[in-house]
Amino acid sequence: MTASLRIWRRMTMPDPVRVHRYQSLPEQGPKVLFFSGGSALNKISRVFKQYSHHSVHLVTPFDSGGSSARLRAEFDIPAVGDLRSRLMALADETVMGQPEVYDLFTHRLAQDAEPQVLKDQLQQLVVGEHPLISQIPNPMKALIQTQLGVTQTRIHDEFDLRGASIGNLIMAGGYLNNQQQLDPIVFLFSRLIKALGEVKTTLDASLHLGVELDSGEIVLGQHRITGKETCDLPSPIKRMWLNQGLRKVNPTNRHIADDRQDAIESADLICYPPGSFYSSLLANLLPEGVGQAICANPNPKVYLPNLGVDPEQFGLSLMERIRRLIMTVMADVKTTPVQGASALDYVLLDDSYDYGELDEIALAELNVTLVKTTLITDNAHKYDEKCVVQALLSFV
Structure with missing residues (x-):
């Protein structure tokens, strides 16, 4: 008979002993799973492979802009650009x-x-x-x-x-x-x-993103949400769903494959990394089975917020993003979560960057702990990839 136990330890941030151990034997490094869409995580991924060859990257196949749009229209295929770029980032x-x-x-x-x-x-x-x-x-x-x-x-x-x-x-x-x-x-x-890590789309399906704005306007297509190819959205995003096609509102969904579910449930650490908040991060959490698998994993879940301006975060404080992240995960949980199950455990922040006001009482009610350490090492207001990787590795 086997039993699952949750063991607590005192955490050092960053933990030089653990970091050195993983860097010395990356082939035995931890299985860290990233829910990530676009290119924001590629530089971090290129550093991460120096410490572990077992990272798992679930990327969104819902991109509908640029040359991806033409290929999707031609062949009705999932978007492959993010998949391709992450594979290149992890290549030996x-x-x-x-x-x-x-x-x-x-x-x-x-x-x-x-x-x-x-x-x-x-x-x-x-x-x-x-x-x-x-x-x-x-x-x-x-x-x-x-x-x-x-x-x-x-x-x-x-x-x-x-x-x-x-x-x-x-x-x-x-x-x-x-x-x-x-x-x-x-x-x-x-x-x-x-590849020194594993890359997969969350779903192997040709679907698109749809959002409703606070104003009531409906917007279909990832390329119309990000603000990169069109004007920024005129109103904050209220909700998002997976849509069949781009011509009309046709909500749909698919259940993740067994191997994706196993990867999520067995990860030593789950990271919600920087990237477009809706189209890269929350979009990965929409398929059926993702939230259930996250909550079935007793290991740490860490959110590393964006720096700078993300048009998709218009009107959203960091506190509200934390709530929406948790709500998106929990929306998939159809049964009563097992004791100790969580959608999010830690929010990882740079110790000097101004992310806006955070309600620590509300965070405590959500059972979310703030962890602050040095993640920015220059005046460019960009994360230092090595600092981020070493901080993440200190959780496992």
Whole structure:
């Protein structure tokens, strides 16, 4: 007979002993799970792999802007851009050919080139003659050519290649070449680049985001929410849901796969990291089963808030964001949580940055503890990736 026990210890922040241990043996490092969408976590991820090769990154597949939008419209596929960029951040940089693969996957075709010029460049890539692919060793080169060839064959003649991400075109071909599933091609590329961590979409489904504003206005599509491709939202976000398509309000949902559920339930630490508050963070918590799995995990859950201005946080204090984070997780909990279950345990803050006023009495009622340490080391008001990683590792 086995029993699950929760053990408490005195925590040092940062903990140099634990940090040194993980840095000395990253292959035995802890399993830290990040709910993360966009590029905000990529720099932290590149540092984190020096301390643990067992991080898990659940990224959102709901991006509907830029070149991702054109691929999604063409093939009705999940967004692959965040998946691709996180894989590159976790790649083992000592593997032969890795710089060339990184350059290829992060390259974008020219925004102002003629259509035929772009088609010719894609053809050069498919046949292996383009400078970006010619130096990549086999079998990786052949695999990339195969996936690009699938994409090239399937896109229509008028497909707009301007600004297209080569990495996204490769991932799209892999999706189409594997029975419209992302997991097989992600697994394959993870092995080839020797990713020092695991990256998956929270859902392997082609869905979009919908929000209702405090004003009553409905907005469909991640690209219209972030403020990056359109004007900032005129009113704070009231609620968000997963939507089928972009033409009309059609709320839907899917249950996460068993492997995602197992990853969440077994993580040594769950981190809600910096990123667009709704489209990168809370969007990851919407699929059915996510909140239940979080609350089934007795290990620490840590929220590291954004710095600076996030248009999606318009009208939301840090205290309100904490409440909404907890509410989003708990909305999925269909049964009475087991004793000790939690959606959030700690809020990790820099000890000198002004995040706004926090109600410590209300936090105590939510069973949330503030942890302050040095996370910013210059005047740029950006997190120091090494400080963040070492602080997170001190929790486990």
